[in-house]
Amino acid sequence: MSDDTIIRIEGLWKRYGLPLPAFVRQGHRWLRSLRDSQNPKAQTPNPKSEIRNPKSSDGPWALRDIDLEVKRGETLGIIGRNGAGKSTLLKVLAGVTPPTRGKVEVRGRVFPMIELNAGLHMELTGRENVYLLGAVMGLTRAETEAKMKEIEEFCELGEWFDRPVRKYSSGMLARLGFGVAMNVDAEILLIDEVLAVGDLAFQRRCYNRIENLREKDVATIFVSHNIRQVERICDRVVLLEEGQTTAVGNGEAVLHLYVEQAHERILTQKITEAGGIPRAAGTGDLRVAQVQVLNVDHLPSQELSIFEDMTVHLELEVVNPICKPVIAFQIYSVDMICVAAINNTGTVRPSFESGRVVVECTLSQLRLMPGIYSLCLKIRDGNEALILTVDQLAQFRVTGQSFGLIRTSGGFVHVEANWRFGGSQKQDLSTKTGDIHHA
Amino acid sequence: METTSRATYIRHVDQKTEFHKFFNLLWALVTRELKGRYRRSLLGPAWAILQPLFYMVIFTFLRGVLDISSEGVPYVIFTYSALVPWTFFSNAVSWCGPSVLTNAGIVKKIAIAREVFPTASVVTSLIDLLFSSIILAGMMIWFCVTVGWSLLWLPVLVLLTALLALGLGLGIAALGTYKRDIIFAVPFLMQFWLLATPIMYPLGKVPERWQYFYTLNPMVGIVEGFRSIMVKGMSPDLGLLGVSLVGIVVVWLVAWPLFRYMSQYFADVL
Numbered sequence: 102m103s104d105d106t107i108i109r110i111e112g113l114w115k116r117y118g119l120p121l122p123a124f125v126r127q128g129h130r131w132l133r134s135l136r137d138s139q140n141p142k143a144q145t146p147n148p149k150s151e152i153r154n155p156k157s158s159d160g161p162w163a164l165r166d167i168d169l170e171v172k173r174g175e176t177l178g179i180i181g182r183n184g185a186g187k188s189t190l191l192k193v194l195a196g197v198t199p200p201t202r203g204k205v206e207v208r209g210r211v212f213p214m215i216e217l218n219a220g221l222h223m224e225l226t227g228r229e230n231v232y233l234l235g236a237v238m239g240l241t242r243a244e245t246e247a248k249m250k251e252i253e254e255f256c257e258l259g260e261w262f263d264r265p266v267r268k269y270s271s272g273m274l275a276r277l278g279f280g281v282a283m284n285v286d287a288e289i290l291l292i293d294e295v296l297a298v299g300d301l302a303f304q305r306r307c308y309n310r311i312e313n314l315r316e317k318d319v320a321t322i323f324v325s326h327n328i329r330q331v332e333r334i335c336d337r338v339v340l341l342e343e344g345q346t347t348a349v350g351n352g353e354a355v356l357h358l359y360v361e362q363a364h365e366r367i368l369t370q371k372i373t374e375a376g377g378i379p380r381a382a383g384t385g386d387l388r389v390a391q392v393q394v395l396n397v398d399h400l401p402s403q404e405l406s407i408f409e410d411m412t413v414h415l416e417l418e419v420v421n422p423i424c425k426p427v428i429a430f431q432i433y434s435v436d437m438i439c440v441a442a443i444n445n446t447g448t449v450r451p452s453f454e455s456g457r458v459v460v461e462c463t464l465s466q467l468r469l470m471p472g473i474y475s476l477c478l479k480i481r482d483g484n485e486a487l488i489l490t491v492d493q494l495a496q497f498r499v500t501g502q503s504f505g506l507i508r509t510s511g512g513f514v515h516v517e518a519n520w521r522f523g524g525s526q527k528q529d530l531s532t533k534t535g536d537i538h539h540a
Numbered sequence: 541m542e543t544t545s546r547a548t549y550i551r552h553v554d555q556k557t558e559f560h561k562f563f564n565l566l567w568a569l570v571t572r573e574l575k576g577r578y579r580r581s582l583l584g585p586a587w588a589i590l591q592p593l594f595y596m597v598i599f600t601f602l603r604g605v606l607d608i609s610s611e612g613v614p615y616v617i618f619t620y621s622a623l624v625p626w627t628f629f630s631n632a633v634s635w636c637g638p639s640v641l642t643n644a645g646i647v648k649k650i651a652i653a654r655e656v657f658p659t660a661s662v663v664t665s666l667i668d669l670l671f672s673s674i675i676l677a678g679m680m681i682w683f684c685v686t687v688g689w690s691l692l693w694l695p696v697l698v699l700l701t702a703l704l705a706l707g708l709g710l711g712i713a714a715l716g717t718y719k720r721d722i723i724f725a726v727p728f729l730m731q732f733w734l735l736a737t738p739i740m741y742p743l744g745k746v747p748e749r750w751q752y753f754y755t756l757n758p759m760v761g762i763v764e765g766f767r768s769i770m771v772k773g774m775s776p777d778l779g780l781l782g783v784s785l786v787g788i789v790v791v792w793l794v795a796w797p798l799f800r801y802m803s804q805y806f807a808d809v810l
Contacts, residue, residue, distance in 0.1 A: 114547075119718060119805040193549070196651030198807040200547040207551045211651075219645030220569075222576040229575060236568030237646050239561050265579075 106208070107289060107320045108171040108194060113203035115164035115189055115344075120201075163189040165344040167203070173288075174318040178335030178352065180328065180359050185341040187324045191215060191291045194322065209288030209320075212238065217278030223267035227258055227277055230266055234281040248284045255306070256280035276303060283310045290314060290321040308334075328356050364473040367435060368403060368496055383489035386423060387480065390457065391416040394476075394497045407501040407515060411467045413476065413494075415460040423453040424483045428460060430494075431477040432469070440469065440513040468515045471501040551651070562653055569643075569660035574667055588668035589675050591631075592623035599623075599740040608741045613771050617679045621770040622739040622763045624676050625697070628669040629705050629759065630730045635661035636709025637716045637723040640803075644810040654803035658709040662702050669698070680770060690768070690775040697765045697776065704758055704788045711795030714802040718809060737763055755780060758787030 121129070164186045171177050179187045192198045193205060195213040220237045221230050231252055235245035245252075253262055256276045266274060292311070311334070315321060325331050331338060331352065338355040340348040348355045381389055395412040396402040405411045413430060429444035443462065475496045480489040578584040599619045602608070610618040639657040640647060647654065680687070716722035737759045738746070746754050754760065761784035765776030 117808040119802060119808065192648070192807060195649070196549055196551055197648055199549055199804045202546045204547070205549045207549075209552070211551070213649055216645045216649040219649040220572070220643065221645075222572045224576045224579040225572065229572075233568045233572050236565045237650060239564075239650070241560070241564050242567070 105173045106170050107173050108169070108208070108322075109204075109206045110167050110169040110194075111204040113164055113167040113169075113193065113205055114162060114201050115186075115193055115198070116162050116201045117160050117189075117198075162344050164193070167344075167346055169339065169346070169349075171289075171320050171322065173320055174315065175337065176315060176321040176323060176335045178331040178338040179322065179324045179341060180326070180331055180338060180356070181341035186344040187341055188215070188293055189344075190341070191293055191322065191324060194289075195291055207289065210239075210286070211289045211291065212282075212285050212287030213291040213293075214282055215291065215293040217282050218274055221266055221274070221277075224265055226265055227256070227262040227269070228253075230277065231281055234278060235284075238281060238285045240281075240285065245281075252280045252284060255283060257303075272300065279303075279307060283307070287314075288319055290319055291324075292321065293324045294326065328360065332356055364435065364498065367473050368498060380493065381489060381491045383480075383487070386421045386482075386488050387417050387419045387453065387458075388489070389415065389478070389491060389494070390418045392495050394495050403496065404498050404500055405467060407469065407471060407499055408466050410463055410465050411497070412461055412463040415462075415478070415494075417453070417458045417460065419453045419455050419458055422455055423488065425450050425452050426483070426488070427481045427485075428462075429479045429481070430462060431479070433475045433477060434513055435473050435475075438513070440474065467499060469499045470513050470515055471499050472513075473498050558653075562656055565646075565652060566656050566660055566663065569656065570663045570667070573660065573664040577664075585668075585671055588671040592620060592627045592672050593675065595623050595627075596620045602740065609745060611742045611744065614683050617676075617683050617685070617771055618742075618767070619740055620676060620679060621767050622737075624669065624672050625701050625763060625766045626734065626737065626739055626759070627672060628665055628698075629701050629762075630734070631668060632662040632665040632702065632705035633708050633712065634726050634730060635665060636706070637712040637726050639709075640713050640717045640806055641723075641810070647810055648807045654806055655710065655799065658706060658713045658799075662706045662709060665705075666698075666702060676770065685771060685773065687769070687773045690773060693765065693769050693776055697762055697769070700781075700784060700788060701762050704762070704784070704791060707788060707791035707795050710799040711791070714795070714799040717806055718802070733757075733759065738767075739763060755783055756787070758784040758791075760784070 167190065169177075179190065181187050189198075191213065192215075193200055194207060195211055195215070196207070197213075218234070220233050222233065225233070228249070231249065232242060232245050235248075236242070240248075256262065256279075258273060258276060261269065261273060266277065269277070290311070311321065321334075323331065323334055335352050338348075338350065338352045339346050340355050340359050348358050391414075393401045393414040394403065394405070395414050396405050397409040397411075399412065401414075427444055427446055427450070429442065431439050431443075432441040434440050443464065445462075473496065476494040478489070478491040478494045479487065481487050578587065581587065583590070596616060596619055600615060603610075603615055603619075608615075636658040639661045640654065643657050646652075647657075679685075712722055712726060716726075736754075736757055743754075743760065743764055761777065761780035761782070764780055765784075768774045768776045
């Protein structure tokens with residue numbers, strides 16, 4: 102273990118639950134069969150669970166073969182889907198739950214910023230609870246007392262500070278926990294998504310405190326779903342999938358992989374009801390019979406390339422004739438930002454007769470940045486009354502190999518840019534750099 | 541901290557600060573309980589006195605029906621002097637059971653010795669013992685009980701009661717955290733145990749042939765000891781107390797290792 106390594110994990114496996122000796126397990130199974138035999142409902146064995154778990158008391162692995170090292174002053178981000186094992190990893194590091202296999206070595210005082218309100222008594226006031234939270238976080242009463250003023254100010258609870266916490270809102274409770282946590286000294290900080298609570302100004306201050314701690318050579322492990330936060334704070338990022346580390350590396354590369362995977366899932370998510378027709382709401386005067394996104398070659402595809410034409414092919418089943426309807430498409434990003442809106446006012450606007458109507462809308466030379474988008478459809482009649490809304494008409498991905506950008510780099514629209522730098526065209530830039538700024 | 545042969549979790553910590561943290565948290569938990577428990581009750585800490593008083597009234601009534609001897613001392617003080625340590629013991633054990641469950645948040649957050657939760661329960665009921673002792677002291681003055689140097693035995697007896705309660709509490713908390721049945725069974729067992737201890741009747745009334753098994757109950761020596769000191773002004777029977785001590789040691793030898801092992805995995809099941 103080199104000197105600046107503060108956490109070292111070697112071949113860590115973790116499975117939840119108490120490992121019982123064989124005879125206890127046997128007895129337990131016998132007791133359960135006894136109970137089940139009295140309850141005829143439970144008597145029929147569940148074949149599915151038995152296939153999945155031949156040894157009934159062995160749960161699934163929460164962490165599988167993790168190797169990791171964290172150095173002093175480093176900020177490590179952990180990302181992954183729900184249930185990937187992020188929190189389990191933090192718990193093992195905090196020493197709250199023992200590893201099943203492998204070796205974990207932690208050098209230094211750990212402060213887990215998880216369960217910040219652990220130990221609160223609802224009947225006690227905020228001030229009284231601060232002593233308790235302080236004790237849980239390892240502060241002595243005298244230390245808490247010395248920092249009470251600071252904590253009180255940080256919480257910004259005002260007169261609520263001396264009221265029973267059962268009257269607090271969830272945000273106020275979070276402030277209390279955070280206020281105490283911010284005054285704890287540690288060499289290793291484990292943060293688990295706690296910053297999601299609290300208003301923006303409060304979050305801002307929490308980040309500042311974390312930044313301060315990092316400057317003091319504190320190693321931080323940061324678990325979050327907010328990729329923007331992770332990208333901003335972390336020196337290194339680990340991607341966990343089903344208990345395994347599938348990628349470790351600098352923020353950008355790992356986050357890119359994670360975002361890609363998330364996009365993949367969004368694309369495969371079912372947006373249609375049975376029969377392949379998207380969920381719709383409306384008056385019933387017409388309904389969507391078929392939707393297709395067509396690429397530049399007019400073939401159905403979910404993948405489109407930037408700068409190529411994209412066509413939305415829509416087949417509508419018209420029940421009652423509609424006079425000059427307005428058809429509007431909106432393009433939404435993954436985080437539900439409306440990126441573009443298109444409609445047919447001011448262009449062709451025919452009336453619909455009963456029967457099947459085919460609508461095709463081509464967006465030429467698509468200028469959307471690579472990423473996943475969804476289409477929303479709204480149809481209004483001539484009097485501007487809404488007759489059909491389909492929130493998730495279709496989803497598509499825009500690719501742009503030559504750009505290699507991830508969504509987090511910001512922006513949705515490709516803007517043509519021409520760069521020009523000052524100074525005379527004939528000037529040698531390498532020798533005259535100093536002049537460029539003044540020119 | 542070796543956990544199993546295949547897995548290790550090593551944390552370089554200072555034993556002294558860990559010890560310090562333990563007592564720091566213990567104290568905070570006890571004050572939380574004391575401040576919080578009665579905050580929204582009308583009678584407040586009087587509840588600590590009401591419980592043994594209530595039993596005393598019932599027993600006094602039962603005595604009228606069943607004709608129980610009290611070895612020549614006023615029955616009220618005879619039974620109350622035993623009820624005070626009993627209530628302490630019974631409450632301590634009952635509160636130990638769910639102590640880990642109610643502190644699940646702390647268990648899942650920090651790696652402190654989990655013994656802190658049952659210990660806090662025992663210390664909290666120790667404070668209640670102080671309250672109910674006030675009434676006992678009043679009774680002793682009222683009935684003009686003469687006490688002597690044997691009163692010095694009192695802290696020893698309280699300590700033994702606390703140790704027995706904590707030993708049992710550790711076992712109950714360890715098992716009860718996994719299977720709630722253990723916790724559900726405690727009040728029932730305590731009722732049974734109350735009747736199997738010389739509280740409403742004197743030890744001498746227990747039939748000769750059962751005496752041997754009867755005194756295996758570690759609470760017999762303790763309760764009799766309390767009564768000797770508080771009512772008769774005599775030192776406790778050392779033989780009976782020895783049996784209690786052996787009982788306490790046996791309980792600890794079983795319960796503590798069990799708790800040590802099982803407490804590692806508390807966070808997994810909470």
